[in-house]
Amino acid sequence: MPVLAVNVDHVATLRQARMGIEPEPVSAAYIAEIAGATGIITHLREDRRHIQDRDVELIKQTCNTRLHLEMAATQEMQTIALDIHPEFVCLVPEKREELTTEGGLNCIGREKYLQEYLLPLHEKEIRSSLFIDAEPKQIEAAKTIGTEYIELHTGHYADAKSIIERQKEFDKLIQGIKLAQNIGLKVNLGHGLNYRNILPFKAISGIMEYSIGHAIMARAIYVGLDRAVRDMAELIRTFVV
Structure with a gap:
């Protein structure tokens, strides 16, 4: 059965807006776990x-499920991951000027570097994922790199402005999912998914995890975080295995 991992970054964004001490991401992580999240x-x-x-250190110390650390493939982040020892790391692209992650990591031509980058993490039994677009060459490169998981970037699908464009992006994701599964990769989905646009994936088998943050935190403003997480977790439980 697919599961839900909740991203608590937006809780920290609200705190940092005032450079204060609240709200606490670690508190949000605790509530999310109680409400049904299987990863933070x-x-x-x-x-x-x-x-x-x-925040990462505190969540790792108190997390009762799994900590997923998203990070750029830099030496600084590798050192932090080896020290904190999250259950998962997900390598993502990063640009200083972006509002949020705008696309998948480019793996093509970087296979050797990323393979060597992940090696010490794998040796410490930290599982890895690569956040990539649903492009066949990127998926094949991820397999060469030796990661166990990929997280397919659903942002283009979520941001589509027309029904035709949305269907095109959905079909591309389905093709990417099938290719990844056929070559032995486990597939997660994430970015821009909400309580409505996630529904077409209900009948798609083999998805391991849905990574969702913004939609849950936005809903939490109106119904509370426990209810927002619980609603999404219960929705995903109805999806096919």
Whole structure:
């Protein structure tokens, strides 16, 4: 059965807007786990615009499920991951000027570097994922790199402006899912998914995990975080295995 991992970055964004002490991402992580999340996601950016090192450390210490650390493939982040020892790392692209991650990681031509980058993490039994677009060459490169998982970027699908464009992006994702599964990769989905646009994936088998943050935190403003997470977790439980 597919599961839900909740990204708590936006809780940190709200805190950092005032450079204060609340709200606490670690508290959000605790509530999300109680409500049915099977993983907590934090993206420790180079510019530290939201999640801080302290947040990752505290969530790792208190997390009752799995900590997923999203990060750029830099030496600094590798050192932090080896020290904190999350259950998962997901390598993502990172640009200082972007509002949020705008596309997948480019793996083509970087296979050797990324393979060597992940090696010490794998040796410490930290599982890895690569956040990539649903492009056949990127998926094949991910297989060469030796990651166990990929997370297909659903942002283009979520941001589509027309029914035709959305269907085109959905079909591309389905083709990517099938290719990845056929070559032995486990598939997660994430970015821009919400309570409505996630529904077409209900009949798609083999998805391991859905990574969702913004939609849950937006809903939480109106119904509370426990209810927002619980609604999404229960929705995903109805999906095919």
